[in-house]
Amino acid sequence: MQTPSAHQLLHIWEAGQGRPPWVRALLLLEAAETGMEQKALARLPLGERDDRLLELRARLFGETLSSLADCPACGERLELNFSIDDVRLPGPKATAFLFESGDLCVSFRLPDSVDLEALLPGPDAPRALLEACLQGINREGEPAVIADLNEAEITALIAHMGEADPRADLKAAMNCPNCSHSWSARFDILSFLWEELGAWVRRLLAEVHVLARAYGWREDDVLALSPWRRQHYIEWVQS
Numbered sequence: 001m002q003t004p005s006a007h008q009l010l011h012i013w014e015a016g017q018g019r020p021p022w023v024r025a026l027l028l029l030e031a032a033e034t035g036m037e038q039k040a041l042a043r044l045p046l047g048e049r050d051d052r053l054l055e056l057r058a059r060l061f062g063e064t065l066s067s068l069a070d071c072p073a074c075g076e077r078l079e080l081n082f083s084i085d086d087v088r089l090p091g092p093k094a095t096a097f098l099f100e101s102g103d104l105c106v107s108f109r110l111p112d113s114v115d116l117e118a119l120l121p122g123p124d125a126p127r128a129l130l131e132a133c134l135q136g137i138n139r140e141g142e143p144a145v146i147a148d149l150n151e152a153e154i155t156a157l158i159a160h161m162g163e164a165d166p167r168a169d170l171k172a173a174m175n176c177p178n179c180s181h182s183w184s185a186r187f188d189i190l191s192f193l194w195e196e197l198g199a200w201v202r203r204l205l206a207e208v209h210v211l212a213r214a215y216g217w218r219e220d221d222v223l224a225l226s227p228w229r230r231q232h233y234i235e236w237v238q239s
């Protein structure tokens with residue numbers, strides 16, 4: 001993995017505007033995982049994708065994550081700090097995934113970005129995602145199709161598939177210093193990182209604006225400067 005340049009990050013941010021989250025994830029990883037082809041990145045299971053986004057986040061903005069949350073017990077607004085290692089989980093040991101219930105045996109693979117691209121948002125999305133990832137269904141040892149499964153089996157299968165790679169559903173341990181309540185909250189690295197990137201881009205554009213106006217430099221010239229040098233020039237302009 002390599003750290004994308006300021007110029008690349010600005011381009012990613014612009015290209016991701018109005019695009020679905022899975023596209024934004026691929027834009028970020030395409031700039032960071034230069035040794036991997038686009039097609040291979042799109043075929044990464046979503047847990048693996050998110051694990052790489054955690055690593056990218058550490059490279060871009062450091063290991064410490066800060067977020068605001070309301071305590072569900074006392075309602076206090078809390079600023080929580082945790083580290084990337086607190087939310088990072090090992091990947092599944094299995095390479096083939098099975099769901100067995102009574103006489104039913106279903107093999108499936110983990111969902112990836114290509115599956116998300118084909119998905120229409122709505123209440124049928126979980127079932128459509130399940131169908132895309134099915135590899136084989138057997139009942140009493142005989143081949144079967146999804147139409148042979150009852151609703152309870154489908155629901156259990158969707159839940160089982162969701163738990164197959166814990167990295168696709170990260171949780172952060174929360175503690176309220178006000179009332180000592182503990183809970184775990186879902187942590188979506190993609191939306192977290194995208195929001196951080198947005199704040200960073202706005203700061204960067206403000207720096208470009210100040211330096212371009214003061215010195216007559218082009219945007220590319222300012223972006224090519226290290227953050228350290230940009231900061232010094234800005235201090236001199238504003239002093």
Ligand SMILES: [Zn+2]
Nearest residue numbers: 071074176179
């Ligand atoms: Zn509390």
